[in-house]
Amino acid sequence: xxxxxxxxxxxxxxxxxxxxxxxxxxxxxxxxxxxxxxxxxxxxxxxxxxxxxxxxxxxxxxxxxxxxxxxxxxxxxxxxxxxxxxxxxxxxxxxxxxxxxxxxxxxxxxxxxxxxxxxxxxxxxxxxxxxxxxxxxxxxxxxxxxxxxxxxxxxxxxxxxxxxxxxxxxxxxxxxxxxxxxxxxxxxxxxxxxxxxxxxxxxxxxxxxxxxxxxxxxxxxxxxxxxxxxxxxxxxxxxxxxxxxxxxxxxxxxxxxxxxxxxxxxxxxxxxxxxxxxxxxxxxxxxxxxxxxx
Amino acid sequence: xxxxxxxxxxxxxxxxxxxxxxxxxxxxxxxxxxxxxxxxxxxxxxxxxxxxxxxxxxxxxxxxxxxxxxxxxxxxxxxxxxxxxxxxxxxxxxxxxxxxxxxxxxxxxxxxxxxxxxxxxxxxxxxxxxxxxxxxxxxxxxxxxxxxxxxxxxxxxxxxxxxxxxxxxxxxxxxxxxxxxxxxxxxxxxxxxxxxxxxxxxxxxxxxxxxxxxxxxxxxxxxxxxxxxxxxxxxxxxxxxxxxxxxxxxxxxxxxxxxxxxxxxxxxxxxxxxxxxxxxxxxxxxxxxxxxxxxxxxxxxxxxxxxxx
Numbered sequence: 001x002x003x004x005x006x007x008x009x010x011x012x013x014x015x016x017x018x019x020x021x022x023x024x025x026x027x028x029x030x031x032x033x034x035x036x037x038x039x040x041x042x043x044x045x046x047x048x049x050x051x052x053x054x055x056x057x058x059x060x061x062x063x064x065x066x067x068x069x070x071x072x073x074x075x076x077x078x079x080x081x082x083x084x085x086x087x088x089x090x091x092x093x094x095x096x097x098x099x100x101x102x103x104x105x106x107x108x109x110x111x112x113x114x115x116x117x118x119x120x121x122x123x124x125x126x127x128x129x130x131x132x133x134x135x136x137x138x139x140x141x142x143x144x145x146x147x148x149x150x151x152x153x154x155x156x157x158x159x160x161x162x163x164x165x166x167x168x169x170x171x172x173x174x175x176x177x178x179x180x181x182x183x184x185x186x187x188x189x190x191x192x193x194x195x196x197x198x199x200x201x202x203x204x205x206x207x208x209x210x211x212x213x214x215x216x217x218x219x220x221x222x223x224x225x226x227x228x229x230x231x232x233x234x235x236x237x238x239x240x241x242x243x244x245x246x247x248x249x250x251x252x253x254x255x256x257x258x259x260x261x262x263x264x265x266x267x268x269x270x271x272x273x274x275x276x277x278x279x280x281x282x283x284x285x286x287x288x289x290x291x292x293x294x
Numbered sequence: 295x296x297x298x299x300x301x302x303x304x305x306x307x308x309x310x311x312x313x314x315x316x317x318x319x320x321x322x323x324x325x326x327x328x329x330x331x332x333x334x335x336x337x338x339x340x341x342x343x344x345x346x347x348x349x350x351x352x353x354x355x356x357x358x359x360x361x362x363x364x365x366x367x368x369x370x371x372x373x374x375x376x377x378x379x380x381x382x383x384x385x386x387x388x389x390x391x392x393x394x395x396x397x398x399x400x401x402x403x404x405x406x407x408x409x410x411x412x413x414x415x416x417x418x419x420x421x422x423x424x425x426x427x428x429x430x431x432x433x434x435x436x437x438x439x440x441x442x443x444x445x446x447x448x449x450x451x452x453x454x455x456x457x458x459x460x461x462x463x464x465x466x467x468x469x470x471x472x473x474x475x476x477x478x479x480x481x482x483x484x485x486x487x488x489x490x491x492x493x494x495x496x497x498x499x500x501x502x503x504x505x506x507x508x509x510x511x512x513x514x515x516x517x518x519x520x521x522x523x524x525x526x527x528x529x530x531x532x533x534x535x536x537x538x539x540x541x542x543x544x545x546x547x548x549x550x551x552x553x554x555x556x557x558x559x560x561x562x563x564x565x566x567x568x569x570x571x572x573x574x575x576x577x578x579x580x581x582x583x584x585x586x587x588x589x590x591x592x593x594x595x596x597x598x599x600x601x602x603x
Contacts, residue, residue, distance in 0.1 A: 028495075037386040037399070118318075132522065137323060221411075267416065
């Protein structure tokens with residue numbers, strides 16, 4: 001099936017004995033739309049190409065398992081940053097997944113009234129808050145009371161960023177559970193909470209996991225909220241009350257450093273980051289089709 | 295009489311509702327923390343903070359105008375580039391391309407929207423900046439240098455670079471929502487236009503007219519993203535505190551000044567001034583997003599339940 005406009009374009013080409021100004025103008029407009037599409041894809045393709053061309057050469061096992069070397073020594077890896085990112089993202093998920101899934105299920109199963117509409121709208125607004133502002137809030141909330149930068153503060157910031165995505169996508173996937181499941185369970189005499197907990201949620205489990213993973217993958221790429229919460233660390237650290245390295249912040253520092261070797265590693269770090277984020281997103285989107293709003 | 299009984303259903307619903315209520319709590323927390331952190335600066339500089347152009351940590355004098363200006367200019371540039379391209383692409387995907395091609399291309403574009411902003415920053419800094427410095431900006435200066443807009447020195451980094459990188463970053467938002475809004479308009483609109491003898495482009499114009507509120511919503515949503523975008527801009531804008539008419543000159547945005555100076559800020563007033571910038575940015579993006587989401591919801595008739603970018 002193709003759009004009516006495309007069909008008509010072909011018909012126009014066939015019947016046009018003499019071509020009017022309007023028809024020429026139409027061709028120009030349609031051509032401009034093709035050009036716009038190409039111009040949008042081009043920079044995105046260029047970014048991916050440069051990322052691979054500049055990042056791949058330094059990508060090796062050593063990058064994943066070694067620590068950063070002191071300035072001046074070549075080589076080394078970002079093992080601490082990769083582990084740090086996993087810890088930070090895990091901390092964020094620990095807070096955001098239960099709350100987000102709970103809220104999402106509520107909106108889907110009980111969300112009819114004004115309260116739910118307000119929750120939805122607020123969640124969308126929270127999703128639009130710049131991540132740097134969330135970082136500032138986490139600074140005031142965690143860093144100041146704890147007296148210093150910490151992994152915990154970074155985790156809180158990432159959790160806040162994950163929350164709106166998890167809520168809205170969970171609601172979306174739970175809604176996809178056929179109404180007949182609920183009706184059948186209710187007809188068998190099950191109370192609402194059992195219907196939700198034992199029928200609806202298990203039926204939507206794959207979708208809920210996908211929704212959460214997508215949000216987590218997104219958060220793994222965030223840099224701004226970590227700058228003054230988790231800070232960064234050149235050394236191995238897994239303590240939750242201490243500054244911790246993360247892949248995005250390390251990439252940022254390495255990219256700004258005046259050393260060629262660090263710049264090269266920044267590209268490799270960026271490549272690894274993109275692989276983590278997009279591979280997870282792509283696989284999830286393709287395996288569990290039509291479960292995520294976008 | 296109906297007694298307040300505690301039932302299993304009530305408890306379950308209450309627990310889930312409690313989780314939903316936490317959303318308000320989180321937003322309130324952000325408001326509270328940024329306001330509390332900015333209190334010192336608010337008290338010291340008052341409204342003059344927004345109009346002040348001096349940013350001197352040593353003398354403890356702070357004004358946010360250059361950063362507000364930089365944010366507005368870089369975002370405007372981004373929209374000038376992204377809006378025509380984004381709408382053109384959305385029209386291509388929704389009206390011209392075969393459904394399957396359209397679906398594949400939109401999938402790729404949305405996937406690319408998931409690329410972390412630091413990656414765009416690195417690309418802008420190492421790839422785009424040298425190209426602008428050696429090719430584009432000298433050409434602009436030679437041919438359009440008589441305009442204040444293109445006066446100056448080809449730095450490579452600056453407002454122009456930030457605008458281009460931001461445009462690349464926000465264009466997927468415009469494309470995917472505009473495409474969806476266009477697909478939501480009735481097919482009969484085009485068919486009626488074509489039956490009346492309209493050319494294909496004129497039929498598309500009719501569909502675009504019907505989709506206008508939703509497309510406007512996508513543009514405002516993209517604006518919200520551009521205003522708050524931090525890392526990519528921080529890497530390519532140059533971070534200098536000045537207001538210049540030329541888009542070739544370096545500048546700074548509200549987000550980039552926070553990212554750049556927060557950890558270096560030593561005095562309480564300095565930190566408070568940076569937090570006040572975060573508060574201003576927060577207020578601006580909330581207003582912009584609230585507007586955009588209302589428009590998108592209205593235009594899609596609630597079909598696109600979530601407008602998360």
